[in-house]
Amino acid sequence: MGSMLERALVPWVRRVRGSANLPVRLSWGEGGASSLALGYFEQPSVHIRVRDAQALRLLIDPSLATLGEAYVEGLIDVDGDLRDVLRVAQRLAETAEPAGGLLGRLQRQAQHSxxxxxxxxxxxxxxxxxxxxxxxxxxxxxxxxxxxxxxxxxxxxxxxxxxxxxxxxxxxxxxxxxxxxxxxxxxxxxxxxxxxxxxxxxxxxxxxxxxxxxxxxxxxxxxxxxxxxxxxxxxxxxxxxxxxxxxxxxxxxxxxxxxxxxxxxxxxxxxxxxxxxxxxxxxxxxxxxxxxxxxxxxxxxxxxxxxxxxxxxxxxxxxxxxxxxxxxxxxxxxxxxxxxxxxxxxxxxxxxxxxxxxxxxxxxxxxxxxxxxxxxxxxxxxxxxxxxxxxxxxxxxxxxxxxxxx
CATH class of the missing domain: 3.40.50.150 (Vaccinia Virus protein VP39)
Structure with a gap:
């Protein structure tokens, strides 16, 4: 999993760095052996640990919803103050392509029996x-x-x-x-x-x-x-x-x-x-x-x-x-x-x-x-x-x- 994650994550991290300076450390692999910083901070306030390769589809071009899904499903762990985590998630969502943007709208027609x-x-x-x-x-x-x-x-x-x-x-x-x-x-x-x-x-x-x-x-x-x-x-x-x-x-x-x-x-x-x-x-x-x-x-x-x-x-x-x-x-x-x-x-x-x-x-x-x-x-x-x-x-x-x- 480690090499596959690295091939996918490194280009994404570089793209995020180019548009945002985030106090985030991203790690993956056995015991978090591999890591990259999403910004230029000596002590990042948020640590995202990738637990499963399935997280990639939710991290690449993320929205707040996909980031939330990755956490809820146990594909990632996140350490840090919740307010810092939410600010980071919002900024990450803003780096996504337009289709994965922050205010995606979902129309539903539930039956409500x-x-x-x-x-x-x-x-x-x-x-x-x-x-x-x-x-x-x-x-x-x-x-x-x-x-x-x-x-x-x-x-x-x-x-x-x-x-x-x-x-x-x-x-x-x-x-x-x-x-x-x-x-x-x-x-x-x-x-x-x-x-x-x-x-x-x-x-x-x-x-x-x-x-x-x-x-x-x-x-x-x-x-x-x-x-x-x-x-x-x-x-x-x-x-x-x-x-x-x-x-x-x-x-x-x-x-x-x-x-x-x-x-x-x-x-x-x-x-x-x-x-x-x-x-x-x-x-x-x-x-x-x-x-x-x-x-x-x-x-x-x-x-x-x-x-x-x-x-x-x-x-x-x-x-x-x-x-x-x-x-x-x-x-x-x-x-x-x-x-x-x-x-x-x-x-x-x-x-x-x-x-x-x-x-x-x-x-x-x-x-x-x-x-x-x-x-x-x-x-x-x-x-x-x-x-x-x-x-x-x-x-x-x-x-x-x-x-x-x-």
């Missing part, structure tokens, strides 16, 4: 509750936090995010709230305990539902909160006064968004409010750009996941019979959230690695750090869209946004 969606959710969320508990906040909120001042802990920012949403929808005591994609139950628990709501939380993850029910019982809120293992399309006991959907609509599919919003409209009372909180693509054509495109997220992290542009989201929301009342971009908040998750993941590596396979550990390590970079660099965004049934009068609407920030 009930069974397919349940399997996709199980793949991502049923890794194990213990796994997520290692690096999420104590309430296990797995969505973008809200840093009102920027110096909060992750736990404080997650609580602020939930309160921010519940204030936006003007939740009142005694009202019925449906939380679509309730996760481990943090939002419905907060809504019942501190806002006096009667809540239904639905999820397609068995492990999430089991733990959420345990938490409801521990809080003594069985009379106010019901957790269901249920598809949003099968909810039949509306209407609800308020509906929230946090970090869920990314799984719906672009071709199904209008029907998704129409279902929310059907389940909402005429004077009700709904909140959709979710990730969007910054590609105006609804392409996947996170982690460089090329299907990395869809293949390894979120099967059948699709990210629309905010324009597509708002158009589909209107087609579904809803009026967008307030739109807020929390992109920098998600960059901070993901950095907190990635740092926690790294710090808890000794506890996390025994809980998952080596491949799963590598996937999540790349995913969390890579997505932090993607939000920071405006590859993806996070929008909260407050909406209500379309065609209503405007007399009862507040004149300012002051109530959201009380």
């Amino acid at each position: 009930r069974q397919g969606d349940r399997q996709a959710i199980a793949y991502h969320y049923d890794v194990s509750n213990a796994f997520y508990a290692q690096w999420l906040d104590p309430a296990m909120v797995y969505s973008c936090a809200y840093f009102a001042h920027g110096d909060e802990t992750l736990a404080q920012a997650q609580e602020q995010k939930i309160d921010h949403i519940l204030r936006k929808i003007r939740l009142q005591p005694g009202q019925r709230l449906l939380d679509i994609g309730c996760g481990w139950g943090a939002l419905v628990l907060r809504a019942a305990q501190h806002f006096g709501a009667r809540c239904v939380g639905i999820t397609l993850s068995q492990q999430q539902a089991d733990l959420a029910r345990e938490r409801v019982r521990a809080a003594g809120l069985q009379e106010r909160i019901q957790i269901r293992l249920q598809d949003y399309r099968d909810v039949a006991d509306g209407p609800f006064d308020r509906i929230t959907s946090v970090g869920m609509f990314e799984h719906v599919g672009i071709g199904h968004l209008a029907a998704y919003f129409a279902r929310i409209r059907e389940l909402l009372v005429l004077d009700g409010w709904a909140m959709n909180h979710g990730i969007t693509s910054t590609d105006a054509h609804d392409g996947e750009v996170a982690l460089g495109g090329g299907g990395f997220i869809e293949r390894y992290v979120f099967p059948q996941g699709e990210l629309p542009h905010i324009g597509t989201l708002l158009r589909c929301l209107q087609q579904g019979g809803l009026e967008a009342f307030d739109v807020e971009n929390l992109r920098r908040h998600y960059a901070r959230t993901l950095t907190c998750w990635s740092d926690s993941f790294e710090a808890r590596t000794p506890q996390i690695r025994p809980l998952v396979s080596e491949k799963q550990w590598r996937i999540w390590r790349v995913y969390l750090a890579g997505c932090a970079w993607a939000f920071e660099s405006d590859q993806v965004a996070l929008y909260q869209v407050l909406c209500r049934p379309a065609g209503r009068g405007a007399a009862e609407l507040p004149w300012s946004r002051a109530w959201m920030y009380a």
